[in-house]
Amino acid sequence: MTKLHSEAALRRAGRLLATASVAAAAFAFANAASAQTLTIESWRNDDADVWNTKIIPAFNKKHPDIKVQFKADPPTEYNAALNARLAGGTAGDLITCRPFDTSLDMFKKGNLVSVNDVKGIENFSDVAKSAWSTDDGKTTFCMPMASVIHGFVYNKEIFDELKLTPPKTLAEFHAVLDKIKADGKYTPLAMGTADQWEAATMGFQNIGVNYWKGEEGRKALIDGKQKFTDPAYVDVFKELATWAPYMGDGYKAQKYPDTQNLFTLGRAAIYPAGSWDVPIFRKQADFEFDAFAPPVAKAGDKCYISDHTDIAIGINAKSKNADAAKTFLSWVASPEFADIYANELPGFFPLSKDKVTVKDPVAAKFVGWRGTCESSIRNSYQILARGTPNLETELWNVSAQVMNGAMKPEEAAKKVEDGLASWYEPHKK
Amino acid sequence: MTDLTATSVQRADAVPVRARFPVHIAVFLAPALAIYTLFSIYPLIDTIRLSLYAGDETGARSFVGFQNFQTLLGDPNWSGHFWNALRNNLIFFAIHMVVQNGIGLGLAMLLSLPRLAGGSVYRTLIFLPTMLSVVIIGFIWQLILNPLWGIAPSLLKAVGLGSLFGPWLGQESTALLTVSLISVWQFVGIPMMLIYAALLNIPDDLLDAATVDGAGPFSVFWFVRLPLILPTLGVVSILTFVANFNAFDLIYAIKGALAGPNFSTDILGTFFYRTFFGFQLQVGSPTMGAAVATAMLIIILIGVLIYLFGVQRRLQRHTF
Numbered sequence: 001m002t003k004l005h006s007e008a009a010l011r012r013a014g015r016l017l018a019t020a021s022v023a024a025a026a027f028a029f030a031n032a033a034s035a036q037t038l039t040i041e042s043w044r045n046d047d048a049d050v051w052n053t054k055i056i057p058a059f060n061k062k063h064p065d066i067k068v069q070f071k072a073d074p075p076t077e078y079n080a081a082l083n084a085r086l087a088g089g090t091a092g093d094l095i096t097c098r099p100f101d102t103s104l105d106m107f108k109k110g111n112l113v114s115v116n117d118v119k120g121i122e123n124f125s126d127v128a129k130s131a132w133s134t135d136d137g138k139t140t141f142c143m144p145m146a147s148v149i150h151g152f153v154y155n156k157e158i159f160d161e162l163k164l165t166p167p168k169t170l171a172e173f174h175a176v177l178d179k180i181k182a183d184g185k186y187t188p189l190a191m192g193t194a195d196q197w198e199a200a201t202m203g204f205q206n207i208g209v210n211y212w213k214g215e216e217g218r219k220a221l222i223d224g225k226q227k228f229t230d231p232a233y234v235d236v237f238k239e240l241a242t243w244a245p246y247m248g249d250g251y252k253a254q255k256y257p258d259t260q261n262l263f264t265l266g267r268a269a270i271y272p273a274g275s276w277d278v279p280i281f282r283k284q285a286d287f288e289f290d291a292f293a294p295p296v297a298k299a300g301d302k303c304y305i306s307d308h309t310d311i312a313i314g315i316n317a318k319s320k321n322a323d324a325a326k327t328f329l330s331w332v333a334s335p336e337f338a339d340i341y342a343n344e345l346p347g348f349f350p351l352s353k354d355k356v357t358v359k360d361p362v363a364a365k366f367v368g369w370r371g372t373c374e375s376s377i378r379n380s381y382q383i384l385a386r387g388t389p390n391l392e393t394e395l396w397n398v399s400a401q402v403m404n405g406a407m408k409p410e411e412a413a414k415k416v417e418d419g420l421a422s423w424y425e426p427h428k429k
Numbered sequence: 430m431t432d433l434t435a436t437s438v439q440r441a442d443a444v445p446v447r448a449r450f451p452v453h454i455a456v457f458l459a460p461a462l463a464i465y466t467l468f469s470i471y472p473l474i475d476t477i478r479l480s481l482y483a484g485d486e487t488g489a490r491s492f493v494g495f496q497n498f499q500t501l502l503g504d505p506n507w508s509g510h511f512w513n514a515l516r517n518n519l520i521f522f523a524i525h526m527v528v529q530n531g532i533g534l535g536l537a538m539l540l541s542l543p544r545l546a547g548g549s550v551y552r553t554l555i556f557l558p559t560m561l562s563v564v565i566i567g568f569i570w571q572l573i574l575n576p577l578w579g580i581a582p583s584l585l586k587a588v589g590l591g592s593l594f595g596p597w598l599g600q601e602s603t604a605l606l607t608v609s610l611i612s613v614w615q616f617v618g619i620p621m622m623l624i625y626a627a628l629l630n631i632p633d634d635l636l637d638a639a640t641v642d643g644a645g646p647f648s649v650f651w652f653v654r655l656p657l658i659l660p661t662l663g664v665v666s667i668l669t670f671v672a673n674f675n676a677f678d679l680i681y682a683i684k685g686a687l688a689g690p691n692f693s694t695d696i697l698g699t700f701f702y703r704t705f706f707g708f709q710l711q712v713g714s715p716t717m718g719a720a721v722a723t724a725m726l727i728i729i730l731i732g733v734l735i736y737l738f739g740v741q742r743r744l745q746r747h748t749f
Contacts, residue, residue, distance in 0.1 A: 076685060076686065079706065079707055079708075079709075079713070080702075080706030080707065080713065083706065083707070083713060084706075100710070101710060101712060102707075102710060102712060105486065105712045108486045108487055108488075109486070109487060109488035110487070110488065192599075193599065193690070194596075194598065194599045194684075194689070194690075195685065195689075196685075196687055196689050196690070197709075248576075248577060249576050249577070249596075250575075250576020250577065250582075250594075250595070250596035250599065251576075251596070251599075252596040252599030252600055252690065253574065253575065253576050253596030253597065253598045253599030253600075254575075254576065254577060254596070254599070255571070258575065258577055258578075261577075262577060380710070381710065385710035385711070388504075388506045388507070388711075389506050390708070390709075390710055390711035391710075392709055392710040392711070393687065393708060393709060393710070393711055396687065396709075397687075397689070397691055397692070400689065400690060400691075401690065401691055404599075404600075404601075404690060406601060406690070406691065419506070422506060
């Protein structure tokens, strides 16, 4: 009796197992046949929402057979996490590319493939592609997506209350800061040095382009014709040193989110910005804000802006869905993507040659400077960040120290130049 | 016949000798040995092997001998950061030894007072931060000490000491001390518990005898209790040493991988992280990172050896 029973049970279990395995096999087959899934690796975790609700659905309208997944790491962990996943062979199909050497390095190690043959690459100028091309400019390995522009965002209500006009020259800039400080109700300049990068990016690179005349100075630095100890660069550090009294209490321990909150809570008047801050301010600030370009030395001087090629997307060489990935990249190069990206994430400006209308007025103002000022990229990114000590990291360190009053402008310039000269031939003379 | 018996006896004797091979020891050792070999010994040896290689830009690796170590100790661009990290690490360790273990010992003494009400409540509360995630600890303390909206500046102002407040986490002179004290706050429960357990182990007769012999509370502590808990203090010290020289998470959570301002909170862990994984535009180097990791291993090894041969062997253990 018991034996019979158990035999029946065993048979039942066997049948169940058989059915289950057939079902699983069928399911797997259906899965493989229906859709290819692309996974995007990115550091823009702030933008996950826009990708999931706008960009990917728009892509799927055209290509319903390709599934796309957006997977983001925090910006500071992205490079490390991505490299670990690439080494382990578990990285996604599409890789968001940082500009210049970080991505060039991935290409040289065979983690990224050339995108020269991907349809749509012809929509980009050489300058737009430069950040993701080999040194000879022949091979491009990421499809350019967007650049970011530096400038200053200001609280319009505070400016109206104190009867201030946005400054155009350095003298006016300091006059405005003095007035806000004299009034005493608001912090004149929202900025902190705890995270260090703001001092270099929103400080040094932001205002610096006017001192070293954009591309002219950047190229001269690469050729070794200019040095960081030249007056133009020392003057940038000198200007940064004068900002300290206008910054909030305890700015030395103030981090980037603190700075953003200080401004969006209406407690600070001027915010040295990257255009990527615009969508965040749009969401959080309940007052009107506007932007002004980095001030020039004298009225009528030619103005320059840091219009930095910041983000692109490439294909993982180990991707099993290379064709689908190419289809996605072609779509990224299309005007449709440029339009969605520019308007859903105002502050990231498409690099393609197509004309895109930016609807957000502040973001439009940023991108409008492309017409009146000359664009340049950050001077520490191309070639110069290849050695040890790393130039970008050095700039973060000394800019923060200059603003903290721990280092004199001349010392900062000397430290950066010495570091560069220790490994970079054109600067050794 | 007799011969035959003799040999058979001999054989019968020999078999149990061979069977006495302690199979059970091997069986008991196997799981731990396998797991440690796979997850600890092999990675350790492979790290040391990797530190003798260098990668070129295509990612291909070649054997270079001790060149990575020469760079690490000889090139001022590397050695400056290395010695700075080591010095900061020693300060970090010294603060833990003095403050964390000192307070831990004091708290354990207080907890072992015979007439203490609510001892288990204190014990739990003091131990609680140890169980919290480092990320949470870092976040909470950054908020508390935040010069813009933290409660530390307003608390100090409320008692009229507002002028004493500074952006402690952002100043080169105070950042390392502040981060160390946050870590002390988190982990003070561990030495407290270990020492408390050791104190409870001391039989009351010994203390009573000392008291009868005329020893005051201080003498009882100094001449009776302290010698008896010395082995525990040794264990606490070596645990602190190893944990501090492997530390990374709290500093990464509070100051980031750049460990600012001006690398004043940079310890070996953060230095290793930047070297191995890279930072912003600096491309990471697994081989150079392995060299840093090997250097860390050697430093920790030296510390542990000094402890084992210099301290551990001289300690007397008492069982009651």
